[in-house]
Amino acid sequence: MSRRLEGKRLLIATHNAGKLKEIGALLAPYGIECLSAGALGLPEPEETGITFAENALLKARAAAKAAQIPALADDSGLSVTALGGRPGVYTADWAERQWFEGPLGRDWYMAMGKVEGLLCEAGTEVDRSCWFSCVLALAWPEGDSVVYEGRVHGTYSWPPRGTMGFGYDPVFVPQGRDVTFAELPPEEKHRISHRADAFAKLVADQFGH
Ligand SMILES: O=c1nc[nH]c2c1ncn2[C@H]1C[C@H](O)[C@@H](COP(=O)(O)OP(=O)(O)OP(=O)(O)O)O1
Numbered sequence: 001m002s003r004r005l006e007g008k009r010l011l012i013a014t015h016n017a018g019k020l021k022e023i024g025a026l027l028a029p030y031g032i033e034c035l036s037a038g039a040l041g042l043p044e045p046e047e048t049g050i051t052f053a054e055n056a057l058l059k060a061r062a063a064a065k066a067a068q069i070p071a072l073a074d075d076s077g078l079s080v081t082a083l084g085g086r087p088g089v090y091t092a093d094w095a096e097r098q099w100f101e102g103p104l105g106r107d108w109y110m111a112m113g114k115v116e117g118l119l120c121e122a123g124t125e126v127d128r129s130c131w132f133s134c135v136l137a138l139a140w141p142e143g144d145s146v147v148y149e150g151r152v153h154g155t156y157s158w159p160p161r162g163t164m165g166f167g168y169d170p171v172f173v174p175q176g177r178d179v180t181f182a183e184l185p186p187e188e189k190h191r192i193s194h195r196a197d198a199f200a201k202l203v204a205d206q207f208g209h
């Protein structure tokens, strides 16, 4: 059985404001006091892993060790079937950092355009199916850790639509819907997203009876 969270304090090991907001909302019902890696001034570790799990563990372990409290990290990304699963673990890297987006800002429009460009090169009848993955890693300062994985399938849609959410949300239409994640109110995204799917597993394992 995996180790369980005993205390109320949990460090959220992310430097992405969009993720932090979603993780805070998903943890809200469980009485957890969330601290953020950004607010504590922890450095952003280099993501050298080649899988979501490796990167999530790397981020959670670094934060738990630095702050000496349990830490939760999220490594996620978009995989496009016709592109052989790219950008996948490199989803954030495809959005280059831009000075005009602020200190940690990335150019999501350029990144979404890059994926669209590759799909267009592949032909007009190209398969637009894709999926978001999310791996959550919990790590304790003593070295224990556990991971939970979630997914959501959908279609890569162009042009981008909607203003809610973050990252690639404006191009992702979840299966069975005709709006993008960026057009869905947060509570609806939280019912079906890859992050919600991974959280359901975390909650069952950590807070279940
Ligand atoms: O729900 C989502 N809606 C839209 N886009 C998303 C989502 N979930 C992940 N994504 C994209 C953007 C993110 O930047 C990248 C993950 O990269 P990833 O390294 O895990 O996150 P990050 O560098 O932005 O923040 P950090 O590592 O500090 O947690 O995939």
Ligand SMILES: [Mg+2]
Pocket: 047, 092
């Ligand atoms: Mg990252």
